Amino acid sequence: MKHALVLCAALGLAAGLAGQPVSAQSEDRTAAEFDKFREVLEEANPAELWEVKGEALWKTKRGPKNASLEQCDLGLGPGVVKGAYVQLPRYFEDTGKVMDVEQRIVHCMVTLQGFKFEDLAKAPFSRGDYTPDPVSLVTYVAGQSREMKIAAPQSHPQERATYEIGKQIFFYRAGPWDFACATCHSEDGKRIRTQNLPNFTKPGESAARGYIGWPGYRMTGGVMHTLQWRMNDCFRQQRFPEPGYASDTIAALLTYMAVNANGQTYRGPGIKR
């Protein structure tokens, strides 16, 4: 009840903010307002609703094989969820490749529970009242790494190679508008309209800015989104064709981003504009 009240008050504040004209000059002030808003929401972070839902999905026997995900290996051994999120993407012996968190969870849903990948890939992004199960599961897993340092491993040769491939994808210019990820995301202090653009080429706090806020409750639409959606929508705006859901391209790009964010503290599933 208390949570609900705080949430309503916070959303009211957000609605007030959204109604005001935003100027580039007042961007700092707007950012400060949003920080305040985030603080208010810390008492009742909407993402927690999806964490709870995801935890139930993780522990419930489901799918054609009537199994839970409690034997799913996210890299720290079967069933270990605590701290797994901040140590992904990583190399997995059983698939012989580097996988990101959502790709790995979907892999477990297929191998352990018997779901079909094609079915999971049909409508993989949140919309209206619909939240795909992998989104809730990623949110739950992410919540179990709250306040931990990002530590995407680079010890396996495949992890180092995947980082380099992700970097190549990041700098690849193509499409009708000649864009690469790097066209907008390789300098500090840049904006599209009033939206700040994180610089992913600068390891540390700068690169982490665009990585550690996910998965996030997005005020636009009021839905929960993961990095799979974020990458998909970035490529759309890059005027590229569509990348496959939970594909190796996304895993490689996320490896580049995660490793550049290494050492920064992961605050847990958050709130996005």
Next chain:
Amino acid sequence: MNRAIVFAGLAAVVAGCAGMQGETAYHEQAVAMMKRDFHTRGIAQVDRLNQDELQRVCTQYGDHPPADVEKRLEAVEMASIKLPADGKYMGDWKRGQRIAADGRGMTWSDKPGVSGGSCYNCHQLSPRETSFGNVGPSLRAFGKTRGFTVENQKYVYQRVSNSKAFVLCSAMPRFGHSSTLTEEQIKDVVAYLMDPNSPVNQ
């Protein structure tokens, strides 16, 4: 001692070559991966992944190609610009304003033939519009500062049509070359920047 230095130098060269080879190999793997993973959606055909020479060169040299390559390809881009047959560069600044603010076009969720110029995404223009990006330079008071000359009108027409004719690896899309904007739309954008009555010049 000398031998040690020569040997160290040689080792560095060999390591450098290995690094170069590694980068090329990673690039090839990245391209193969993308071609495997992307699919056509709406108007965004999968062949958009294929780079033209400019995109390939800018990717290869991290947007800083050697000067001779840069000059040669800029000339190619310049030659490809189609100037208006009627010799007029200026349209209607009011329409230009709408085009400058319109961020649609060329994504898989856009309809074919519906495009704006996305100018405000990256540039400051009119002082009345406070939501503007800064990936490109401010164009505030552009005509007023540079002079309302026909040469400048022509320059803006060319620059909007194909920015790469001026700076090969510019971040700015080739709005004419990519058929994002029509000749008439580009003229309207020119007017938005160059008409003395446009708010950009107030």
